[in-house]
Amino acid sequence: MTSSKNDKNPRTTGRPTLNEVARLAGVSPITASRALRGISTVATELVEKVQQAAQELNYVVNPAARALASAQSQSVVVLVPSLSNLLFIETLEAIHQVLRPKGFEVLIGNYHYSRDEEENLLRNYMAYQPRGLLLTGFDRTESARRMVEASKIPCVYMMDLDPGAGLNCVGFSQVSAGETAARHLISRGRRKLAYIGAQLDQRTLLRGEGFRRALQHANLHDPDLELLTPRPSSVGLGGELFLQMMAAHPQVDAIFFGNDDLAQGALLEAMRHGIKVPQQVAVLGFNDLPASAHMVPRLSSISTPREAIGRRAAEHLLTLMAGNTIARPVVDLGFELKVREST
Amino acid sequence: MTSSKNDKNPRTTGRPTLNEVARLAGVSPITASRALRGISTVATELVEKVQQAAQELNYVVNPAARALASAQSQSVVVLVPSLSNLLFIETLEAIHQVLRPKGFEVLIGNYHYSRDEEENLLRNYMAYQPRGLLLTGFDRTESARRMVEASKIPCVYMMDLDPGAGLNCVGFSQVSAGETAARHLISRGRRKLAYIGAQLDQRTLLRGEGFRRALQHANLHDPDLELLTPRPSSVGLGGELFLQMMAAHPQVDAIFFGNDDLAQGALLEAMRHGIKVPQQVAVLGFNDLPASAHMVPRLSSISTPREAIGRRAAEHLLTLMAGNTIARPVVDLGFELKVREST
């Protein structure tokens, strides 16, 4: 018994500790700990006493101490390739909505579409001993893959579906979305179909593959009508690529864009240059971003359930973190073609 | 000496500890700790040995243990009112860029423009004993304000400038930006000027105030020409409000929008309804979002230095966290009027 609590000891936070709560409640610290964590072995009566004491003292656990003692944090790491795409913002929001109420801290890592950066983030965040991992897609370095596997940390993959059907994932088939795009355009009587994609991540590529596959199947595929660039997707870039495509291949009568911002840019340049959409060329976007429905003409797009993906992935992870396994690890949330004025 | 390291002890992480690094380097744990933290009292020779050992073992500190022992985390809490506004994304990115390399973990809180939610987030995050705080603007609950003050945690305010000039802040004068908008429109010969704002946060209001003030000064102010709504800002809403304003006040010849997305929506509806911009009505946006320069007509806007704000605020905070004070706490980064085709 050296001194009283508010000693101005720099090693102390000044906040009430579990010990103090326990003393006030007249129980041992460990009982207080159990009571607060909702561990069933504690008598209801004591639980109440402890909760009251905690409330009275305004007690909040010290996450550092908890993490140290239990070798487990309360944090979940979410890695996304971009934040400038509204797409991922909505997903993140949904994840927060599910995880925060359960007491989890969400650590967000943006790897800017770089596999190496993703690996680094993963390595760094592993130091925090996260309880769970939420990763985007399946395209990562071998080393990152191994880290995840070796860590044994529960992990759910978002956005795409595991072809192997072995990993826990929540998303939709990117390939199939590409096929749908092609079939829609073909059904509109289009015959010279182009694909324009930027930010060549795995999913953009997969979409392109689905698109190509459907065209080949219809005997309409022309490899010249594919314009891909690793530059980051944006409205400005979309306009630029659109003009480039129309200049090189004036006979193109439909374009599928890997992202709505590209398609929006195309619509804008089409207007500026008097190119009639959809009369001369149909424009189809992807993701159905909020502005798309308001473009002139209103942009047709494939709407993706990114909010639902975030929510379901987080719930999925909650199950895994609770130690349960999941019967059906692959959750396909599908997508929806929104036909508006541009196709 | 009970057992060897990889005992499958559930209380242990399996990762190498500082002790092991110290042993390998042939020094005491505390020396290893000091060496790794770059504390100057350690002999250069030993520092090298320790670093080598750490590297060899692939050592990474346990943040929980560090936080517990030092009563200080390595985390910085950033609170923003929204993530769906690209504006804050860019700011966050810059903050990350500055803070992560220095070993800080960035905790992001989105309070959805709700003062109460901000207060809650603050309370929750305080449990993590953050080393620093990055807050948006000055409009918060009294209780939140007190928490920040009482905590003594270094804090930098972003986006606006403290009228009292006492708080550390990095931003620009929102009022002055509103004035600039009005003066520009007036200088273009406009006489019936309207202001349309959504998501009525403090800064939108301040901008409106500056706008109003300049109009009054020029004897051009008409309170009927202000359209404010608490609904969240979006392209769709902008179009809607624009049409509403033009229907109610067909004589309006210029509109300043509190946000670019609103202005973009206005441009789109103007086009759809054959309202000529800027001939019939000039449209001026705010923030200069990426798509604005590509609109038809290209949107004039007030460009804000959100990336620089994030960077400078983070650097500012770094200084404070290092225990230094700042001579000039108020950093005004200004703004820039971009005149394009819509005004």
Added chain:
DNA sequence: TTGTAAGCGTTATCAT
């Protein structure tokens, strides 16, 4: 400049 001892606040273990 380096090391010893102790403690940060919590939870796992094992006994009762």
Added chain:
DNA sequence: ATGATAACGCTTACAA
């Protein structure tokens, strides 16, 4: 069902 004890991995205080 509850508690005593030790331990998690690191850093502060102080001694050498």
